Amino acid sequence: xxxxxxxxxxxxxxxxxxxxPLTGSALAGQDAAPASLYAPSALVLTLAHGDTATMTTPxxxxxxxxxxxxxxxxxxxxxxxxELRGVGGDFDALRARDGVLCTKQYDPVIVTVDGVWQxxxxxxxxxxxxxxxxxxxxxxxxxx
Amino acid sequence: xxxxxxxxxxxxxxxxxxxxPLTGSALAGQDAAPASLYAPSALVLTLAHGDTATMTTPxxxxxxxxxxxxxxxxxxxxxxxxELRGVGGDFDALRARDGVLCTKQYDPVIVTVDGVWQxxxxxxxxxxxxxxxxxxxxxxxxxx
Numbered sequence: 207x208x209x210x211x212x213x214x215x216x217x218x219x220x221x222x223x224x225x226x227p228l229t230g231s232a233l234a235g236q237d238a239a240p241a242s243l244y245a246p247s248a249l250v251l252t253l254a255h256g257d258t259a260t261m262t263t264p265x266x267x268x269x270x271x272x273x274x275x276x277x278x279x280x281x282x283x284x285x286x287x288x289e290l291r292g293v294g295g296d297f298d299a300l301r302a303r304d305g306v307l308c309t310k311q312y313d314p315v316i317v318t319v320d321g322v323w324q325x326x327x328x329x330x331x332x333x334x335x336x337x338x339x340x341x342x343x344x345x346x347x348x349x350x
Numbered sequence: 351x352x353x354x355x356x357x358x359x360x361x362x363x364x365x366x367x368x369x370x371p372l373t374g375s376a377l378a379g380q381d382a383a384p385a386s387l388y389a390p391s392a393l394v395l396t397l398a399h400g401d402t403a404t405m406t407t408p409x410x411x412x413x414x415x416x417x418x419x420x421x422x423x424x425x426x427x428x429x430x431x432x433e434l435r436g437v438g439g440d441f442d443a444l445r446a447r448d449g450v451l452c453t454k455q456y457d458p459v460i461v462t463v464d465g466v467w468q469x470x471x472x473x474x475x476x477x478x479x480x481x482x483x484x485x486x487x488x489x490x491x492x493x494x
Binding site: 252260267269278325 | 390391392393394395396403404407408409410411412413414415421422423464465466469470471473
């Protein structure tokens with residue numbers, strides 16, 4: 207009898223130890239997502255033809271997330287994240303590569319970036335005089 | 351000889367038919383990405399504590415893409431896309447579920463949505479009086 211009681215007590219304590227934390231977290235709130243170790247980074251990049259974003263319809267839009275791992279519908283999320291980290295999230299710091307020759311044809315394309323980069327809100331817009339000029343900036347971030 | 355000539359002509363035409371479009375698309379520009387069959391949809395959703403988005407720092411940010419398939423860092427992209435399609439991309443049309451009881455405590459949370467939904471630019475912001483109230487709207491879209 208004493209052994210049975212001891213076993214029952216042990217089982218009870220084990221059940222509390224195992225299930226307690228689960229119940230606790232389930233009751234902690236409707237927000238089940240744990241606080242992230244990383245400042246959030248989640249971006250949407252769009253491409254449109256025209257002068258200003260508000261006057262144009264985006265022809266392409268991709269998502270890019272860089273933490274904890276590179277992901278998104280961006281065709282080369284890994285390189286895009288490396289490039290973005292390289293300029294500290296400052297899109298204006300992306301410079302044109304040397305040796306790229308483009309015509310002066312004016313057929314403007316607009317790239318917009320919205321969302322969050324390392325916890326800071328981003329709302330960026332940049333107009334390039336044509337696709338070739340856009341392609342000359344950076345290597346992969348704007349190549350979507 | 352006439353047969354050989356006919357074969358040569360046929361092969362030539364086939365080669366043109368097969369390779370022509372490939373060469374054409376390769377030469378079409380530096381943008382190698384093909385035009386999508388779908389209007390682009392790519393969103394970033396953020397969550398912050400406070401009254402207005404501009405005055406707050408997002409504590410969470412997730413990406414959500416719904417075409418051609420549901421993807422993103424949203425914890426339940428599939429359900430979120432179903433929900434968003436159900437209201438035709440109109441975030442204001444998401445209503446509070448019946449039977450959810452919340453306190454009147456004022457501890458505001460802000461949800462923002464930026465990006466593109468089926469080819470249209472989205473810039474949305476909504477303040478809920480507390481987390482519980484936020485959780486009562488829709489089922490999965492704002493649950494990140």
